[in-house]
Amino acid sequence: MVCGHGERPILRTSTKKDNPGRRFWGCVYYEVQDTCDFFRWADPETGGALQDSKIARCRKKITTLKTRLKDVE
Ligand SMILES: [Zn+2]
Known part of the structure; x- marks a missing residue:
């Protein structure tokens, strides 16, 4: 499983109101630089x-x- 950058996504925890504490796989560059919008619930x-x-x-x-x-x- 790799994101659009060809990197392995990392496990994160959602802080969104509708899904608090729910874990998901996200791009390693999420909130750092241009992300590839990789997203998958874990x-x-x-x-x-x-x-x-x-x-x-x-x-x-x-x-x-x-x-x-x-x-x-
Ligand atoms: Zn990416």
């Missing part, structure tokens, strides 16, 4: 869902390995 929900699918995959792998282990034993 919702914990999205990360959580991703994490959940990872965990589900790991659990499946463990189950498969346990079954194989039984076969070996």
Whole structure:
């Protein structure tokens, strides 16, 4: 994930009234110089869902390995 400058965006916290404390990814040059208007919400929900699918995959792998282990034993 890179912004219009080809730089990695940094995690910021919104100070806007309508979304206070909400985290988002913004251009590194935000409020410093010309920004490229890169903007993406960094919702914990999205990360959580991703994490959940990872965990589900790991659990499946463990189950498969346990079954194989039984076969070996
Ligand atoms: Zn940028």
